[in-house]
Amino acid sequence: MKKKQTVAEEPGEMIPPGSSHEKGEDEAPVKAKRSKPEEAEGEGVVYHPVKLSRSDLYRPPSADELNQLKEAESLFHCSLLKMQMEELLKEVALSERRKGQVDSFIQTVTRLLQTVPDSPEVEVSDLSWLSSAVKVPFLLVPKTTKGKFHMAPPASIDLVGSYPLGTCIKPRITVDLAVTIPADVLHPKDVLNQRYPRKRALYLAGLAQHLASSSDIGTMRYSCLHGNRLRPVLLLTPPCKDSSSFTLRVHACPPPGFFKPSRFHPQRNNIRTDWYTGSQTPLSEWSEPPTPHYNSSILGDLLPRAHLQFLSAVSSQCSAFADGVALLKVWLRQRELDQGTGGFNGFLASMLLTYLLITHRISNTMTAYQLLRNSLNFLASTDLTVNGISLARDPDSTAPSLADFHNAFQVVFVDPSGHLNMCADMTACTYKQLQAEASLSMQFWDDPTVDGFHGLLMTPKPMIRTSDHVFQLCELVKLQSSCKKLNLLSELMDHSGNYVHTALPFILSLLQRGLGERIHLLTHSLSPEPEWSVESDAPKHKAQPPLSFGLLLNPELATSVLERGPSADSPKAAEFRQLWGSRSELRRFQDSAITEAVLWEGKSMCQKQLVPKQIITHLLQLHADIPESSVRYVGAMVDDVIKTGSEEPSTGEEESLLVVQSYDDLSRKLWRLEDLPLSITAVQGAHPALRYTQVFPPRPLKMDYSFFDRDKPSRSLVPKEGKPCPAYITPITVICHMEGSGKWPHDRLAIRHIRAAFHIRLGELLKKHHNYTCRPGPTHLDVWKDGLVFRIQVAYHREPQVLRESVTAEGLQVVRDNEEAQALEMATIHKPLLTSTLHGLQQQHPCFGAACRLAKRWLGAQLFSDDITEDTADLLVASVFLQPAPFTPPGSPQVGFLRFLHLLSSFDWRNNPLVVNLNNQLTAADYTEIKNDFMASRESLPVMFIATPKEKKLSIWTKKAPSVQILQRVVMLAAESLKVLEQQLMDGGQIQDVRVVMRPPLDAYDVLIHLNVKQVPLLSQAVDPPTVTFGRGVMAGSVTQAGGALPVIDYNPVALYLAELRESFGDLALFFCDPYGGTVIAVLWKPKAFIPTPFKTSQMTARSVEVTGEQVNAIPNVEAILEDFRIMGQGLVKSVEARTEKWSF
Template sequence: MVKRELKNSVSEEETALDVANENGKRPIQSSNKDGPKRMKTKSLYRQPTAAELNRLQETENLFNSNLFRLQVEEVLQEVKVKEKTVKRFQEWYNILKSHLISIPEDVKEYDLTEKAFEKHLKVKLPVTNEIRKSKVIFRFHKFTDVEIVGSYMLGCSIDSKLVIDLQITVPAETYTKNDSVNYKYHLKRAAYLAYIASHLRKLESIEEIKYTYLHNCSTKPLIHVKPNGKLGNHLSVHINLVCDSDTYKLHRFSPTRNNLRESWLLSVEQQEGADVGPPTPHYNSSVLTDLTAAENQTFLNETLVNKENLKQAIILLKIWVRQRKLQVSGHVMSMLIAYLVQMKRINNIMSSYQIVRNVWIYLKSSEWDTKGISLHKGQDTPSMEEFHTHFPIVFLDRSGYYNVCWQMCKGTYFALRRESGLAVDMLDNGKINSFIPLFMTPVSILMQFDHILKFKNFPKLKQAILDRAPKSSKVNYGLDQLALVTDTLYDLLSKGLGERAHLILQIVEEEFSWPVTKTVNNAKKNGYVENLSFGFILDAVNAISVVDRGPPANLPDAELFRAFWGDKSELRRFQDGAITEACVWDARALAERRAVPRQLVNYLLALKYDIPSTELYHICSQLDELTARKSAGGQQMEESALAVLQAFDELRRDLRALSQLPLDISAVYGISPVFSYCEPFPALGINLDRNPRRRANASLIKELHNAKLPEYTPVNKAIVELSHSGKWPGELDAFRCLKAAFHLQIAERLSSQHALPAHAYPAHVDVLRNGLVFRLQVAHPKEITLVRREVERGVVRHKESEESAALQCDTVLMPRLRGALHGLHQKHPAFGPAVCLFVRWLSCQLLGDHWPRSVSELLVGAVFTLPAPLQPPAQPAAALYRALKLLATTDWSTHMLAIDFNDDMSREDITELERKFAGRENQTPYLFIATAYDGPQPSVWSRRSPTKQVVLRTQLVARGTLDYLEKALLVDMVDSILPAFVPSLSGYDVLIYLQKRLVPHCTERLDAAQSSLAEEAVVDDVIPVVEFHPVDRYLDELRSAYGEFALFFHDRYGGDVIAVLWKPDVKEIKEFQTLNANALEQVSVGGETKYRVNKEAIVEDFQILGDGLVKEVIINK
């Protein structure tokens, strides 16, 4: 261990040297010293120096952490407060300080219940009206000094939204002995603050002066100062008041003591002889925080002075916390570091990376909710148990009386602990560059949580909770009502959701500040809305359970269970014979079951606080209707896909049992998206055509003039592998002919042996099972080889072509990928629906045809396989948001994704892929997503599309969608977010409107109404008309004929319009060439005959080719 540390410190020096190199400071020096001769030998083969040898050797051993450390250095450099700012601030501070010091002593005494004081100062006190009930006489005693405290003083501040804390110690004589109770202390402190504020108002070097709260705690106001000039853009200053540590004895504020009288708070007459009332630890802490500030500050100073590595670690941790928006202050983080130093778990010899890692490992296994920690040495203070009974989270300071985490909600602590665990996992995962997700990726609310609960009428809820809160907790929290509400709701939700949620976290709004000339109540009236919301990270398995099992009926716990759940709780007998109390939720389909938490929360809040569900807003299942089959009574995608999978399993069994085939069937693989639950509209297995026109076992489309077109029926494709044989012909056409013969035989045997209607085609067999059509295709690797084969000068060569690549994808790679995706769906049940949502989103934005299905699936798969810094989502909607975010924020020209489904890829494989990615030709494929199943060509699925232009366009749309969603969901709380799925048709050159009745899936459009399926008998002896998609055929023709002139956009799922965009070069004047005369018309330019693409004729062609389908063609001006 010691040896290793030594080594590390050496390499750190080297790293520092190297960084300096990169900043461009050193090379000038070295080139001067060594002259041109050195330049020549600066190749890879130059003679190494001993130091370099050392460094290289270490690089080899500590490659990963070295890369990590280089990045750490970079980011620390970036967040360091700039020297210019420091200098400017120092000047500014000197002016401020001398101004503050010059405030004269004031001998006059004021009664704070009257307005005279405020009138005199011309500023308002930063307190609410409730606090001013007691009569308090205030006199301003001059303070002695102003200090800079906090992170800026310690040297661990972050140069972004930098806040510098100034601290003024209020002299002890300001407060009388009795001021510690009933908020008199707070009132006096506020008066003192106002006194200082009134003096600061005159100072010219201050641009803006406001009040704000420390950590949103309404009993701790501060002065928020914005310096004038450029300095104001970089930082702001908080002026905080603390008191002399000898103002009060600390034990007066022990957690068991009462300092807030019930009679005062609730304005009732105090009964004579009544005891002092319940303990008020929360109130006590609000005084203690001032009393102990000085001691803790000195302690931190002592621990951290000149300990650069510790400070760097604090900065890193602060960045990490801020990226996650956790309500953990830098002060707590510094105290934690100090604690770990005290415990000898970390020290300054360690590198910042090692310290941070140790902190995470410590936090991961810490239990501050049951086994708190203390910085105090000695036995003379209240016991730890005492603190635990009064605080959810315990971390005692140096004095042993003050709980540093007194405001911390359990949820926050659990989130911190959970994130630490994730951070350690990320560090240990060698396959990703963990630095980026740990420190560089901000986590937004919408991405982070599976389910978010918001309140439409928060004041009502707050009142309801306050009315029902027990007196003791009311007294305890005093005027800090938000904390009371938060804690109560947290307890209720965590008890109600139980195992369903991994984490419940309160989300608090932005910090609140107001001008010094306004009272708090006035300021709150205009603009500021107090609000609260909760985010849940759900457990994918437990969250969908429909039964909450309670204790057996005969145990005393059952009574408690009943009391908690009310009427919902009922006695139930389970399959294992147990009779217990249980709550049963009403949900059948998987989509409904995913919404059980919503049902549960609605029920609990209605039961406990009479809040109707209309006043609650859940962000969870808004998008469910996109995966529901509207034309089939809203059947969910997952249920129909399951039916297909079951039928396929049966068919597989039938196929294996086939006899009298020349070769046995060895394996059958499904390749359609439906086999991994990735198809928004799976085949339903309903044949509505009662009187089909048939040929053999297949139906034909009636060619009569006004015959109704059959409903679009997709087939479910599968690959059939035959047992090995060496007798396949060595010529492609003969091979395919033999394949056709096999198809014929399979069809024949299926009909005769299993009585399944089957029909053979040269390239595949269609077979009907349970009303569903499966398309089987015999595949053999030899076919791929034959397609690749080429004879050149008598030598047989194998050359990759688009045809062979496509064949390989379909027959070899797709079965493997589909299997992996199916596995992914089994592991993360939100995967399939998430793909469906993403595919529908793409399609709705008319981009669906430009994104191969497998690429969309892989992109969504990346959300689940590469979730860092988060965990895989449990809700499809959350997965969609993350997929959009991933798509929108990644720079695809420099970043690739390596998706590892089952740990098939090693670190070396990924490095190899990265090399290939960096060396790819002219950025193709632009979107690079590699898997372990890509065969010889990595990122095979995106080899042709999406193109760079399409990706950039999709990124733009995704960004727009995300902006809209954030606003609609988090701010406006709208009921329907489907506008995110409506494309804009402006910007396209030509719009082709289609006959709606001929468009497949037109009953599934966003604006279509839900209808139930007319129950009709299934014709079971004939295969219906399958895969007849007029729009697809039309688009195919358009793309093959006019693809060089224009791009075509269409919504696969019921879109009745095709949008056309001319390629930029169609406007150009061209020369005539025999080989390139397509669609050219003659134009005369300056008397000469030139040529140009005949756009008008092409537009007319759109109409001609789509005869019968096209309603009208409109040219956008």
């Protein structure tokens, strides 16, 4: 009797989240194989409290040790960070073995390159000398070029870039090799009209043709440096198995000093309009528009050797230079800033550090940790878009001034020669993003309550998880017409026809103007460097992934539907009208001012969320000729799953507000009640709907009496047999604390009866004064008000204490904690407190509630609702908002949801407590204390440990669930969902269906119980909207505020059935169901359920016996159990599908 496969089969340790693998073996098998040993390793090591022997602890210390200890004591927080950084550096540094491989490959390539044969001189446009297997890596637009070209062996071959400098890090090791084109191939006038770049491309093609015949080269591809089409490079990888480990990048350069640097002044023109446009009327040289970007791309080719010399001279004095650059590169890479056009690449990082060194902002003796810190500090505090910096000590007279650079470029960082702006391609937005990231990092670096190391260097920040809203321009070819519309011919010429890079800065500034105060930051993706095989033509400009833009919203202003402009007669009005076009109208406001204004559509919160979308599509259409169809707005795509209402879509904010208002009214009325024996001391809500986090907030309902049976004496409706299950009405729990008094008895049963008496009394009074229909019971009082049901529970603050007290046989009065008392404290103290705290959080972050609801919808859909309870889920989302580092607090429900998934999947639950600092009550000391307590008793604590200010040691919210196995599965599914969802959101090419992540994989379960949809009251909340609907006894029309018969409350057959199943078969199987309209109950046998156990009177539930001699073994009576599933759910169960192929006897 062996089970073939279940998820919960391994009851072992938690697998570290990073290495957990997706469901099934559809992943690349190689990857799976590699991660196996890691897992085994991770499982083996578990933190144990350190135990040093006495002799070790008390031996006399040496002076060294004493110093070390003292240092660690004074720098406790940062010493751990320092150690972590050292470990990180070890991970990214190149190994000696790898360096050996690189060196030998360089030698091979150098030898090969030196034997390039000469070829006869031909016209540049004549490509006949080139074999058809190799193409020229250049877009030949316009086609005509003058000049002659021939191949010749390179004048010299040098290593440049990060590898010789020692700042090269894993992964994606690239080694730069500069091949100098011999002087006789070039002509000094080649700078003009792309002649030099074309010759260089030809030269590279010649090299590629020569190398193609060699067997020492693995693959050969073309790419271009920083995505600049004028600067193609040849990528070589070594043959055989290490082919992916590193790439050699071959640059072709002119001989040093071949061109005069003064020709490349940002105000000079080097591309003639008549040549570019093909027109016949040459302009005079001085009226030609300047071509700063073209100039700097050629100038960049002249200088790599000089830059290397400069960098090595400066860095040799600072021992930690290489490590500092490596850390900075890791930091940049995690923020997706280091790759692509206009990024802050590794070269700029090295240059920045040398700048700080030579300006004495950092000293030569500093450690890598300090270098990183100082450079981030510098980035955060310096705005290179306004005040550029220069590395040139004493530039010659021909060098341009900083002001010249600022006129031509958005970001200015001048190289040591004084002629080149190294940040020529960078947009102001990218730099602002860099600055924002740096200052954010500086903020949480010093915060002892945040794991700085993780936030700084370990957490990737992809745009979809960083920005609140994201939109994409899908058809980049449309940007060609934008260039026309924006009148950008000379800029287009400067960018050699790359319309994407030409239009981008203008679009950015347009959006920045339009969005104004609504956003904190506008970011955009950096176009990746294209790569293509040597056998194919260079890809077109449009052949790149869609441009993505990220918005960091300002939550207060982003959702406002009104854009109020200047008053009609002010001079700025024209500007306003120009920006907004026909949308701008004259409006008269309440303060009697008449101003220009734009009014956007949006009634409910979920529509208002998308006001930025309206602005963006309107502006792009109006000013850049980009149709709405090519803008893909990813702002609230996931929100669909919690959307209700067809004519007025809403994601529940409005309904929640109604509930809260109705509750406030009830609370006021309770306070005002007189004639109670004891007065009320507190009225507190204890329901998710009262903190805006109920997935589907209760809506006011009006009942159709004819649908129900009636219970006359209690004025209640009763569900009718044979009819569909009536609409589910959630009782909204309200805790009503009564004044403490000597009149309360000191006995658990007596207190219970007194509470019942209070329920009766409260009900009577509410009926008398406000005509609410009430139903008192021993545990609560139900009140029917405004079409909602409130469930009032009277609480007495000393009751938990009374429950804990007992008298032993010896007459000693002892206080013992027990479950009953804990449950009561949970209901009357912790839950109300959490509700009010989170209600406060919602006021600070308007999208908190919606993010919670998305998260809980996902948990429900993946069948985890019973393991990760509502309160736990709310706390997890709260931690995403309270400790956003390294992000900013989420500004849209979608990004909140993504971060929730990320938190679930990446948090190291095994070794860390999750501290949710509600109301900011915890200090750094508290954090240390929590952590130490956690470490000391890890084994006995819940697997998912959440500490809050009121509850630091026990993690009451996660005490019962989830178990190790379930958490493991949650982590795995969260990682997978995150991956799928981010792909869906960012890739417009796929079929758009975000609901994919809400459909649970059911193949892992052993038995599926299909339910009769007629008896599932919440059917309409299902992930996939149902095809059939049933009348559920609800009428349209306005609800009555008071009176009327009491509806059917809290009657949900599915929940009742589940509870019954769990109580009966809880020791044999686990039961899962989506509480929001799930029509399937998934059953999973427990791994140990099928092991025969010896006959024991206490463990015979649903088992049959097997007799072998004197041995009696018990095994589950599966047939009878399956039959019981049917019997117990009569009327609700449609069919029981036993997947017997998954388990065998």
